Amino acid sequence: MSGYLEGVLVLLAVNVVFAYGGFLPLAAGQLNLGLAGFAAIGAYASAYLSNVAKLSPLIAIPFAGIVAGAVALIVAVPVLRTRGIYLALATFALGQIVQAIILNLEVVGGAAGYPVAAFIRLPTIAAAAAIVVVLVWLLFATRFGIAVTAVHDDEGAADLMGIDVRAFQIAAFALGSAIAGIGGGLYAHHFSFIEAQYFNISLSITIVLYVLLGGTQTVIGPLLGAAVFTLLPEVLRASAHWRYVAFAAALIVIMALRPEGVVTGAQLRRLLGSNRAEPRHRAVAAGLPKGGAG
Amino acid sequence: MTTVGPILRLESVSKRFGGLRVIEDLSLTVRRGVRTALIGPNGAGKTTVFNLITGVFAIDAGRILLDGADITATPSRRRIGHGIARSFQNIRLMPHLSTLENVMVGQHCRNRGLGGVLQPVNLVPHNRWREAARAALADAGLIEYERSTVGSLPYGVQKHIELVRALMAQPRLLLLDEPAAGLNPVETEALQAQLEKICAAGGPTLLVVEHDMHFIGALCEDVIVLDFGRKIAEGSPEDIRQNPLVQETYLGAPAGELMERHSAARGA
Numbered sequence: 020m021s022g023y024l025e026g027v028l029v030l031l032a033v034n035v036v037f038a039y040g041g042f043l044p045l046a047a048g049q050l051n052l053g054l055a056g057f058a059a060i061g062a063y064a065s066a067y068l069s070n071v072a073k074l075s076p077l078i079a080i081p082f083a084g085i086v087a088g089a090v091a092l093i094v095a096v097p098v099l100r101t102r103g104i105y106l107a108l109a110t111f112a113l114g115q116i117v118q119a120i121i122l123n124l125e126v127v128g129g130a131a132g133y134p135v136a137a138f139i140r141l142p143t144i145a146a147a148a149a150i151v152v153v154l155v156w157l158l159f160a161t162r163f164g165i166a167v168t169a170v171h172d173d174e175g176a177a178d179l180m181g182i183d184v185r186a187f188q189i190a191a192f193a194l195g196s197a198i199a200g201i202g203g204g205l206y207a208h209h210f211s212f213i214e215a216q217y218f219n220i221s222l223s224i225t226i227v228l229y230v231l232l233g234g235t236q237t238v239i240g241p242l243l244g245a246a247v248f249t250l251l252p253e254v255l256r257a258s259a260h261w262r263y264v265a266f267a268a269a270l271i272v273i274m275a276l277r278p279e280g281v282v283t284g285a286q287l288r289r290l291l292g293s294n295r296a297e298p299r300h301r302a303v304a305a306g307l308p309k310g311g312a313g
Numbered sequence: 314m315t316t317v318g319p320i321l322r323l324e325s326v327s328k329r330f331g332g333l334r335v336i337e338d339l340s341l342t343v344r345r346g347v348r349t350a351l352i353g354p355n356g357a358g359k360t361t362v363f364n365l366i367t368g369v370f371a372i373d374a375g376r377i378l379l380d381g382a383d384i385t386a387t388p389s390r391r392r393i394g395h396g397i398a399r400s401f402q403n404i405r406l407m408p409h410l411s412t413l414e415n416v417m418v419g420q421h422c423r424n425r426g427l428g429g430v431l432q433p434v435n436l437v438p439h440n441r442w443r444e445a446a447r448a449a450l451a452d453a454g455l456i457e458y459e460r461s462t463v464g465s466l467p468y469g470v471q472k473h474i475e476l477v478r479a480l481m482a483q484p485r486l487l488l489l490d491e492p493a494a495g496l497n498p499v500e501t502e503a504l505q506a507q508l509e510k511i512c513a514a515g516g517p518t519l520l521v522v523e524h525d526m527h528f529i530g531a532l533c534e535d536v537i538v539l540d541f542g543r544k545i546a547e548g549s550p551e552d553i554r555q556n557p558l559v560q561e562t563y564l565g566a567p568a569g570e571l572m573e574r575h576s577a578a579r580g581a
Binding site: 157158162163164166168171173176177178180181236284285 | 367368369389390391392393394399401405407408409410411414417418419421422424429430431432433434435436442460461462464465478482
């Protein structure tokens with residue numbers, strides 16, 4: 020395999036992991052624009068653990084994910100008190116703070132960046148990405164998935180149905196951040212060098228774009244979004260400078276045609292469901308009990 | 314009836330929104346097993362009473378007792394666990410969930426803790442919670458819609474799904490906010506029969522907000538009339554029809570005449 024191809028595929032796997040980090044809070048109706056910050060925490064924590072504590076990357080990276088998740092859990096309590104655009108701004112600020120702290124942290128190289136000694140290759144990273152996808156899929160096949168979507172759809176009604184809205188929002192935020200941290204750890208151990216500048220707001224926005232364009236309602240959406248939007252610029256590479264113009268145009272077209280993302284829950288249910296068409300035009304009375312009741 | 318005490322008591326409950334007194338010194342009792350209606354002109358505070366009972370709004374004064382236990386300070390999300398489930402005036406199903414998943418939302422309060430949260434309802438085909446929800450849908454004649462996205466379903470079907478969802482919580486007290494609104498006469502009759510069946514021995518006690526006086530007369534044994542946040546009358550549907558004050562403020566017509574669904578009928 021050529022170095023270029025491996026590089027692209029590694030980036031694809033890392034982006035898939037990042038996308039699930041963005042998917043969890045979005046599934047609960049929350050926009051996290053500080054994902055790059057949590058990815059940075061994961062990258063630096065895992066790099067420090069493998070460089071200094073000499074842990075294997077296979078231990079250092081999951082542990083770094085836990086660190087990123089724990090930080091998210093602590094900041095979630097004040098940050099998730101804000102809503103909508105204010106939540107987006109608060110998480111954006113969070114990402115900036117992490118970046119600023121790292122720039123001033125001499126123990127991990129500060130502004131000069133931080134070399135990572137241990138190295139992992141594509142198969143490890145691809146396996147890690149597959150594990151993340153499967154775990155998130157399993158999680159969303161439990162009551163957790165239903166509750167998170169209920170919170171996303173109608174917080175008030177979810178609360179009256181006994182769902183602890185805040186607990187599910189915090190859980191989704193922290194789990195997503197932990198996954199972003201794992202993505203950061205994978206990135207660090209393949210590209211062997213990390214710097215604070217990489218984990219900037221445009222990384223956060225790109226991750227959110229993967230999810231929004233792929234679709235926030237199904238577990239497949241982020242996978243598809245990350246795959247398409249990692250590979251599309253590479254496919255368009257032939258036209259050199261124009262490729263980002265074509266890429267941006269493609270984004271706008273998709274947003275216009277599929278405002279809820281490429282993959283939606285309703286569509287997936289139609290595809291995976293029985294062959295029966297949706298009985299939407301049937302008489303309303305069919306839904307009510309037949310005579311003789313009571 | 315095994316227990317005698319009332320299922321629900323509101324004692325001198327008041328609620329203000331800013332300077333507006335929406336509920337004033339309201340006391341009412343819902344007797345166990347007695348299907349009770351809450352009626353009154355639009356803006357009388359009927360839905361607000363539901364919102365106070367379910368904890369959407371905190372009350373400013375008074376007490377709310379469920380089965381003798383004071384739930385005044387109980388957070389809204391815990392009240393369904395105490396046995397209060399409701400439907401909404403304007404349907405509030407989860408648009409991104411299927412019919413079956415919406416019904417499983419109703420089980421949330423009975424499937425608690427980490428084991429409940431991680432219950433593999435969409436993973437294991439014969440998961441018992443999933444099967445219970447499917448059985449409830451089949452019982453209600455809605456099983457054909459189990460995989461449908463609720464937003465695409467007819468209004469009457471959505472209302473029915475909301476009722477099934479509320480019942481999944483196995484409530485002691487079921488609050489229905491205008492269950493017959495928007496239904497045609499055939500559907501209304503079917504709904505009445507179904508509610509009678511649900512509330513038969515061992516089922517929840519029903520408290521229903523409704524404008525359709527025929528429906529109330531056929532279904533309910535007790536009627537409470539609200540106007541401007543105060544209780545102005547209480548009694549059997551027949552008593553209420555004959556009550557001059559109720560006729561003046563709400564029914565606005567000779568006793569027994571069918572109320573149009575949206576008529577405020579105030580000061581007729």
